[in-house]
Amino acid sequence: MTETDIWTPLEIESEGVGGDDELIGRLDDMGPGELTRVLTEEKGLVFRGFEAAPDRLDEVLGRLLPNRLAYVHGNSPRTKVGSNVYTSTEYPQEFTISMHNEMSYAHSWPARLAFYCQIQPGGGGATPVVDAALWLESLDAEVREAFAGGVRYVQNLHDGYGLGKSWQDTFETTSREEVEAFLKPTGADWEWKSDGSIRVSSVRPATTRHPVTGAEVWFNQADQWHPAGLGDDTASALAQILPEDELPQNVTFADGSPIPAGYVAQIRDRGLEHAVDVDWRTGDLLLIDNVLLAHGRRPFTGDRRILVAMSD
Known part of the structure; x- marks a missing residue:
């Protein structure tokens, strides 16, 4: 892979309408089969500019994650904030969280993860992702x-x-x-x-x-x-x-x-050397294949609230 051929997640942007209705409509038009095909091919998808609202997150996650899982046997500190929706790992903001596939230490693991930016960081705070085969x-x-x-x-x-x-x-x-x-x-x-x-x-x-x-x-x-x-x-x-x-x-x-x-x-x-940073704006979503991609967290300043859910 050359420097001009660096892998990045596929970005799916709002066509100008924005809001949850546009995002949900786009996902419904795609359908679960096509979403799975595209995710497997691209490894990760970033949904930008839709400004998804927290009060309709369940509707969006219902389309991205067919069968949301509880974080049972999870080893990182999190807070449960909804129906199998959790805060991302609650380590001090000055630290980098190194690359990892979620629950790769367990006998079974989620097939995909969805991250939602409720509050964008004041500075830094990207979610780095790395092609696990490249790693x-x-x-x-x-x-x-x-x-x-x-x-x-x-x-x-x-x-x-x-x-x-x-x-x-x-x-x-x-x-x-x-x-x-x-x-x-x-x-x-x-x-x-x-x-x-x-x-x-x-x-x-x-x-x-x-x-x-x-x-x-x-x-x-x-x-x-x-x-x-x-x-x-x-x-x-x-x-x-x-x-x-x-x-x-x-x-x-x-x-x-x-x-x-x-x-x-x-x-x-x-892992960190080969990672690609996904920067956050409020309302953004990131969907990843949890086997093909590992993820982490960059240090940040100010407030940052990223929610995460997972499915089989």
Whole structure:
């Protein structure tokens, strides 16, 4: 791919009428089959200038996401604001969120995500997206080969008090039986601790293939779950509080051997290096194929409120 042939999401712009009626009409004219075809071909779609209003977001999302999913087993901090609609990851605004495919650490994941800009950022705050096949291709052969056997994710979820998310927030329930019923078919191992917390361990592949195109893509969150992905200062501070295997989340190779910090830095940096920024204006929407594209967040100033929903 040359510098003049850089991939970007397809932008679908208002024809001047604007508003929810125009957007809903355009989506109805396209129909779900054509929308799926175009999304698979383009990987990501940006809807600009329609100025979709929050009070009609459900109508729009009903067309973009046929079967909205709850964020059960999600590992990032969010607030639920509607019918399976959530705030985007609530990390401090001065930090970059590195590239990732949503819930690629889980036994199943959403096929597509929709992002809606309710309040545009004062400055910065773009959502970078990266072609996950390009991300895989960009990694050194040594790194790709090291991850061929997959990765092991470990979550230590507290009972209401502690670092990270509680198991109640993670699984959106207060019932241990419901947690176990969710985990049983996933192939995960789990252990309830005496303090009421739960430790969940899962082995997952590092790559996957798109069900339609067959493209092999980088598809794991090793760099986000590894302490080295947090930066030296944060990793050092956490190491003084907890041993690595007791952190809220941690990752190793599938056999339990440690992942070198240098691999983590390369994965994180190459993903961001090849990403394309989607800047926000109030009312914009971004629809992505969650296997073909990974996403992240740039730092921002001022207010920023992006809502996200997902579907199978």
